[in-house]
Amino acid sequence: xxxxxxxxxxxxxxxxKESLQILRDPSSIAIAFVMPVVLLLLFGYGVSLDARKVxxxxxxxxxxxxxxxxxxxxxxxxxxxxxxxxxxxxxxQAFDLHEVFGIVWLRNDFSRRLLxxxxxxxGVIVNGVDANQARITGGYIQGVWQAWLADYARRHGVKLRxxxxxxxxxxxxxxxxxxxxxxxxLIAVIMTLIGAMLTSMVVARExxxxxxxxxxxxxxxxxxxxxxxxxxxxxxxxxxxxxSVAMALWQFDVPLRGSFWVLTAASAxxxxxxxxxxxxxxxVAKNQFVAGQVSIxxxxxxxxxxxxxxxxxxxxxxxxxWITYLIPARYYVAILQSLFLAGDIWPIVLSxxxxxxxxxxxxxxxxxxxxxxxxxx
Amino acid sequence: xxxxxxxxxxxxxxxxxxxxLSVRALDHVSIKTRPGLVTGLIGPDSAGKTTLMRLAxxxxxxxxxxxxxxxxxxxxxxxxxxxxxxxxxQRFGLYEDLTVQENLDLYADLQGVAPADRPARYRExxxxxxxxxxxxxxxxxxxxxxxxxxxxxxxxxxxPRLLLLDEPTVGVDPVSRRELWAIxxxxxxxxxxxxxxxxxxxxxxxxxxxxxxxHAGRRLGQGTPASFSEPMRGRSFHVTAPSLGKxxxxxxxxxxxxxxxxxxxxEQVRVVTSAAGLPALPDIPDLTTSAAEPxxxxxxxxxxxxxxxxxxxxxxxxxxxxxxxxAADKAVIEVRDLQRRFGDxxxxxxxxxxxxxxxxxGLLGANGAGKTTTFRMLCGLLPVSAGEVHVAxxxxxxxxxxxxxxxxxxxxxFSLYADLTVLQNLRFFASAYGLNRRRSKQRISWSxxxxxxxxxANARSADLPLGYKQRLAMAAALMHEPDILxxxxxxxxxxxxxxxxxxxxxxxxxxxxxxxxxxxxxMDEANYCDRLVIMAEGEVLAEGxxxxxKARCRSKETPDPTMxxxxxxLIEAHENTRKASAA
Numbered sequence: 006x007x008x009x010x011x012x013x014x015x016x017x018x019x020x021x022k023e024s025l026q027i028l029r030d031p032s033s034i035a036i037a038f039v040m041p042v043v044l045l046l047l048f049g050y051g052v053s054l055d056a057r058k059v060x061x062x063x064x065x066x067x068x069x070x071x072x073x074x075x076x077x078x079x080x081x082x083x084x085x086x087x088x089x090x091x092x093x094x095x096x097x098q099a100f101d102l103h104e105v106f107g108i109v110w111l112r113n114d115f116s117r118r119l120l121x122x123x124x125x126x127x128g129v130i131v132n133g134v135d136a137n138q139a140r141i142t143g144g145y146i147q148g149v150w151q152a153w154l155a156d157y158a159r160r161h162g163v164k165l166r167x168x169x170x171x172x173x174x175x176x177x178x179x180x181x182x183x184x185x186x187x188x189x190x191l192i193a194v195i196m197t198l199i200g201a202m203l204t205s206m207v208v209a210r211e212x213x214x215x216x217x218x219x220x221x222x223x224x225x226x227x228x229x230x231x232x233x234x235x236x237x238x239x240x241x242x243x244x245x246x247x248x249s250v251a252m253a254l255w256q257f258d259v260p261l262r263g264s265f266w267v268l269t270a271a272s273a274x275x276x277x278x279x280x281x282x283x284x285x286x287x288x289v290a291k292n293q294f295v296a297g298q299v300s301i302x303x304x305x306x307x308x309x310x311x312x313x314x315x316x317x318x319x320x321x322x323x324x325x326x327w328i329t330y331l332i333p334a335r336y337y338v339a340i341l342q343s344l345f346l347a348g349d350i351w352p353i354v355l356s357x358x359x360x361x362x363x364x365x366x367x368x369x370x371x372x373x374x375x376x377x378x379x380x381x382x
Numbered sequence: 383x384x385x386x387x388x389x390x391x392x393x394x395x396x397x398x399x400x401x402x403l404s405v406r407a408l409d410h411v412s413i414k415t416r417p418g419l420v421t422g423l424i425g426p427d428s429a430g431k432t433t434l435m436r437l438a439x440x441x442x443x444x445x446x447x448x449x450x451x452x453x454x455x456x457x458x459x460x461x462x463x464x465x466x467x468x469x470x471x472q473r474f475g476l477y478e479d480l481t482v483q484e485n486l487d488l489y490a491d492l493q494g495v496a497p498a499d500r501p502a503r504y505r506e507x508x509x510x511x512x513x514x515x516x517x518x519x520x521x522x523x524x525x526x527x528x529x530x531x532x533x534x535x536x537x538x539x540x541x542p543r544l545l546l547l548d549e550p551t552v553g554v555d556p557v558s559r560r561e562l563w564a565i566x567x568x569x570x571x572x573x574x575x576x577x578x579x580x581x582x583x584x585x586x587x588x589x590x591x592x593x594x595x596x597h598a599g600r601r602l603g604q605g606t607p608a609s610f611s612e613p614m615r616g617r618s619f620h621v622t623a624p625s626l627g628k629x630x631x632x633x634x635x636x637x638x639x640x641x642x643x644x645x646x647x648x649e650q651v652r653v654v655t656s657a658a659g660l661p662a663l664p665d666i667p668d669l670t671t672s673a674a675e676p677x678x679x680x681x682x683x684x685x686x687x688x689x690x691x692x693x694x695x696x697x698x699x700x701x702x703x704x705x706x707x708x709a710a711d712k713a714v715i716e717v718r719d720l721q722r723r724f725g726d727x728x729x730x731x732x733x734x735x736x737x738x739x740x741x742x743x744g745l746l747g748a749n750g751a752g753k754t755t756t757f758r759m760l761c762g763l764l765p766v767s768a769g770e771v772h773v774a775x776x777x778x779x780x781x782x783x784x785x786x787x788x789x790x791x792x793x794x795x796f797s798l799y800a801d802l803t804v805l806q807n808l809r810f811f812a813s814a815y816g817l818n819r820r821r822s823k824q825r826i827s828w829s830x831x832x833x834x835x836x837x838x839a840n841a842r843s844a845d846l847p848l849g850y851k852q853r854l855a856m857a858a859a860l861m862h863e864p865d866i867l868x869x870x871x872x873x874x875x876x877x878x879x880x881x882x883x884x885x886x887x888x889x890x891x892x893x894x895x896x897x898x899x900x901x902x903x904x905m906d907e908a909n910y911c912d913r914l915v916i917m918a919e920g921e922v923l924a925e926g927x928x929x930x931x932k933a934r935c936r937s938k939e940t941p942d943p944t945m946x947x948x949x950x951x952l953i954e955a956h957e958n959t960r961k962a963s964a965a
Contacts, residue, residue: 011494018491022480029479216475219536222439223492224465378460380441381398 015225019233026207027237036203037241041195041249048187049257059142062096062105063087066113071157075111078153084145100130107131107142119157188259189345190314192249193334194305196272199242200279201286201304202297208234208287209296221378231373235280242276243269253345263344267354271344274361275337279304281368282333288375308334313342336360387450388417388544388576389438394447396433407433408444409599415578415592420570422590422607423580424682426877427848429596431580432472435548438578439469452544468542470533472549478522482513485521485536493540507535510565526750527558534565545569547579551586555748555918556905556946557953563589584878585906585946587678595685602685607678614676614684616658620650623669629889634664636886643683645882646909649929654680679878686879713772714739714866714897715760720769722755722920729755731920732769737899737913739865742892744914745901746949752920753901754794757870760899761791774866789866790859794874797855800844804835804854807843808861815862829857833887849880856887867891869900873907885910905946916952923952 027033061079065072079087088105090096099105110128118126129146133139157163211217220230250268253259261268282304290296310316311325312334318326329335336357343350396408408430415421423431436442438451440460449456451463476485486507490500508514511531516524521532530550537545547566551559563586569575579590587593588607595602595610603610621644623631632651635644640661643654652674655661660671715737722730730752737743745753758764760771762782771778773785798807808829812822830836833853838846843854852872859867869888873881881904888910892898900911908914908928915925924931932943935951943951 014491014494018488021491022477022484022488025484026477026479211475214475214478215471215473216477218436218441218471219469219475219533220492221441222464222467222469223489224461224494225492226461378440378464379443380436381443 011224012226012229016229016233019225019229020236023207023234023237027241033203033207033241037199037245038248040198041245042252044191044195045188045249045252045256048191049184049252057084058086059084059107059138059145060105061085061087061146062090062099062108064090064093064096064108064110065115066092066111067115069116071116071119072111074157075150075153078149078156079109082145082149084142085149100132103132106138107146109146184257185259185346186342187315188249188253188257189341190312190338192246192253192272192341193275193312193314193337194308195245195249196242196276196337197279197304197308197334199245200238200276201283202300203241204234204238204280204283205286205290205296205300206293207238208284209290209293212287212291213293218380227373227376227378231284231369231376234284235277238280238283239273239276242279243273246272246276259345261345262348263354264349267349268341268344271337271340271354271358271361274358274365275333278333278337278361278365278368281365281372284372285368285375288372307332311335312338314338333361333364336364386417387414388421388452389413389415389578390448390450391434391437392448394437394444394449396430396437396442396444406599408437410447411596411599411601412447413594413601413604415576415594417576418570418574419591420566420577420579420589421592421594422587423578423594423596424582424584424587424590424678425580425596426582426686426879428598428877430599431582431596432548433599434596435469435471435546435578435580438463438546439467440464466542467544467546468537468540469546470537470548470550472552476521476529476533476536479520481518481520482524482532483517485532486517486539489536489539495540503539507538510568511535512561525555525558526748527554527561530554530558530562531565534562538565538569541569541573541575543575545575545577547577549580549582551581551583555751555903555953556949558748559586560950582877584679584682585677587682593678595682597686610681610685611676611678614654614680616673617655617684618674618676618680619653619655619660620647620672620674621653621663621669622650623666625668626666629893631666633886633889633893634666638663642687643680643882645885647906648909648932652680654684656684683878683882713737714741714774715743715899716770716772717756717760718770720756720759720771721767722752722759722764723767729920730759730767733915733917733920733922735915735922735925737897739897740892740895741912742888742898742900742910744908744911745899745917746903746905746908746914746945747901747917748903750919751917753917754870755920756917757868757899757901761789761868762786787862788864789868790862790864791868792855792859792870792872794870798843798851798858801842803840803842804830804846805839807854807858811858811861817862825861825863829861833857847880848876849883852876852880852884853887856884860891865895866897866899869898871901871903873902873904881907905944905949908945916949918953918956921956923956 063076063079065076076087076089079085088099090099093108093110096105096108096110100108108128108130110130112126112128115126127150129143131139131143131146211220250261254261283300286300286303287296290299308314311329311332313329314334318329318335321329340354340357343353391411391413394408394411395406398405398407411430411434423434425431433442437444437449438456440456440463443457451467454463454466456463477488480488486504495503508517511534513528513532513535516528521529524532534547534550545566550562554562566577566579570577581587587610590607592604593607593610594604621631621635626634628646628649628651632644632646635641635651635653638661640656641653642656645652653660663669663671713736717736718734720730720733721728733752733756735743745756747753755764759766760773760778762778762785766779774788776785778785799810802810805826808826809822812825817825830839833856835850835853835857838850843851846854856872873884876884885907888898888900902908908931911928913925913927914931915922916931917923924934928945931948932945935943935948940947
């Protein structure tokens with residue numbers, strides 16, 4: 006047999022064997038297809054960084070037409086669920102019991118001071134335990150208040166004291182739906198899961214069960230072994246990516262403003278980085294448990310926390326920001342978020358892809374160099 | 383360099399570093415195996431057999447020395463060696479989630495077997511291994527013996543010129559063992575293959591053309607099996623003394639100066655002496671002696687004991703371990719129609735036997751015969767699916783905790799705390815059994831004394847030699863002076879010297895009135911039992927004394943059957959009746 010034909014045969018044999026193992030192993034299928042769906046549903050529906058239907062206590066000490074109009078404005082907002090209280094004491098009790106998240110307090114001189122004096126005749130108390138929620142709720146209350154005030158002034162023909170009216174315009178994610186950036190970011194997490202965690206465990210399994218030892222004393226070359234392992238998991242990871250993109254577009258109505266093909270190419274690049282990490286881990290650990298644990302700590306968790314997927318990298322302390330440069334998911338999340346929400350922003354896509362390319366070369370190169378047909382290396 | 387040799391090691395050393403300690407696995411080993419022959423690599427555990435195999439395949443690098451396989455320098459061109467030899471590691475890496483056929487296909491792809499040649503080769507291999515009806519079964523669903531045969535078939539998909547087999551027969555039932563040997567010899571005959579096969583079973587040495595004897599990383603000798611056993615002529619004897627019983631006789635003889643080995647073989651005691659002729663024997667009235675045909679094991683023990691320069695430990699003094707001898711003839715363990723199912727798998731089907739006080743009772747069978755499952759039920763570790771078990775007169779279903787207080791259990795694998803010292807382990811077990819201070823002090827000092835563990839008292843258990851680990855495990859199981867002792871495969875993986883010593887301890891316990899229930903897959907160990915059952919596929923095939931078992935299969939062809947012959951005859955008869963009832 007010609008050397009080329011033998012090489013192709015070995016490679017095909019490895020790929021076929023690896024694919025059969027994936028198909029027969031329920032845990033591979035679970036990690037590749039069930040986990041993404043669960044994570045997407047969880048993050049798409051369960052985790053939301055928006056304030057919506059926030060229970061709010063409205064304390065009106067002296068009801069009249071203007072207070073009724075303001076309460077009506079809160080009631081019409083989809084962000085709040087106002088409940089009326091007749092004194093600040095009862096409202097505070099509800100607040101302490103976590104029945105309401107904030108209090109809007111209209112004192113008995115509300116209508117008189119409303120237009121006459123310059124200071125705010127409205128008191129607002131917000132539960133600051135969840136800082137993020139508090140900031141958002143505070144902002145929304147402010148928004149409702151100002152809108153109502155402007156409207157009130159116009160209807161009564163009064164000139165407002167407030168010299169500047171802030172009218173924010175939000176770009177890229179006009180509806181300010183956190184889902185729109187969480188779901189694309191999640192794709193990076195899912196691909197890390199398949200690429201690094203699953204791969205590191207299946208390669209370590211071969212060491213653990215002794216199948217690697219038998220495999221090594223055959224004509225197979227290390228390069229063929231590596232490629233034979235990578236191809237099926239690459240396809241599996243890309244399958245997970247497509248599933249996630251499909252769910253993002255059709256289940257969660259996340260827009261895809263960039264090109265699908267750029268997205269696929271960037272994902273393929275990131276997949277190779279993740280596979281390289283997984284392979285390197287398993288070659289070094291040679292033990293499923295260790296490989297699995299280490300991959301969670303060095304690949305999965307950083308992809309979650311340090312990639313900018315949930316927490317903005319810009320608001321991290323500077324040393325942590327430096328660390329994020331070591332996290333491949335960071336570059337991919339940046340590409341994903343711009344492709345989904347902004348479009349083909351080439352400077353972002355290209356610079357981040359270049360970083361991924363460097364990481365791919367490093368990880369795959371190291372894995373290849375550490376992988377010997379020997380047991381004591 | 384000798385170009386005609388299949389495998390050449392020249393002055394090879396290999397050291398492993400483990401936890402600050404360095405272990406010399408191979409110590410200046412030189413070997414040469416001749417082509418077209420089956421060379422046996424024989425030695426106890428940790429002799430260096432696996433290291434040697436891995437060095438030969440380039441999976442390990444030696445510290446010094448040179449290795450050539452099929453004339454190729456393994457250090458310079460490992461890939462070429464790996465492409466031309468066939469290697470079956472100790473746990474052959476079958477992919478358990480692939481079918482028999484898919485495993486074969488993978489190895490055919492890797493070995494570059496042309497698609498046109500495959501059907502014929504597959505047919506031949508499947509016929510040879512008897513796996514033809516199972517090609518679509520997942521490898522994980524095969525029995526131990528079948529897995530091993532499939533592993534061999536995968537290695538032979540492309541017939542290699544040199545075949546390296548690392549302990550291919552370990553834990554395999556005797557029938558499959560015979561089949562494996564037949565396959566190996568067929569390759570040698572038909573393909574002119576050279577084979578290097580390692581084993582810890584000494585009886586397998588006699589099946590090899592040439593034998594390399596290894597111990598503690600050194601090569602002790604090489605030659606035909608006869609060249610080892612022949613010099614032992616005049617040094618091997620059978621001794622009997624009906625008045626004393628075989629166990630007491632063995633104990634008496636093993637203390638005699640000039641006797642290197644005394645083991646129970648059937649109803650006699652086999653004695654190996656340090657020089658030709660019998661030394662002066664103790665004065666026993668009906669003592670009879672006769673010359674025995676020397677075998678490889680005699681030579682092995684003689685060489686090893688010579689190598690260890692008289693480090694023979696005396697049998698344990700277990701005088702303090704006296705058990706109340708009341709109701710001596712009442713059955714201590716009564717098992718009736720015991721069953722255990724795991725889902726739709728019937729691991730134990732209708733097993734019945736009874737064990738008398740002070741008896742050594744054996745459960746003999748291959749891996750997967752249901753021995754361990756039976757055992758776990760008897761200890762109350764696994765609920766019984768159906769049937770009755772009485773241990774020490776107590777119904778196991780209602781008084782499992784009280785039963786456990788009466789028995790000592792030694793699990794198949796070393797189940798003590800590897801990170802604790804010997805003393806810490808013993809203290810822990812004393813407190814686990816609820817012994818008071820005075821008694822626990824007394825029992826611990828007894829353990830250290832009886833099992834000669836004093837020197838190791840402060841050693842980490844993980845660092846103990848296997849034989850000492852075994853002693854420690856037994857000491858822990860005996861901490862609360864149980865009157866029943868359960869031993870699950872106590873000697874698997876232990877070298878022949880440690881095994882002998884271990885049985886001396888067990889004998890001493892039985893003499894003291896302790897009832898011992900033991901499982902084993904070593905056929906020759908069945909001889910140590912007073913009575914035994916032979917199990918296969920969850921069923922008891924026969925019950926009786928070792929002599930009964932052997933007598934049953936005595937025929938013209940095998941006038942003096944061994945336990946293994948008896949076992950195989952029973953299995954074959956069982957298969958035949960099953961086939962007959964299926965037809």
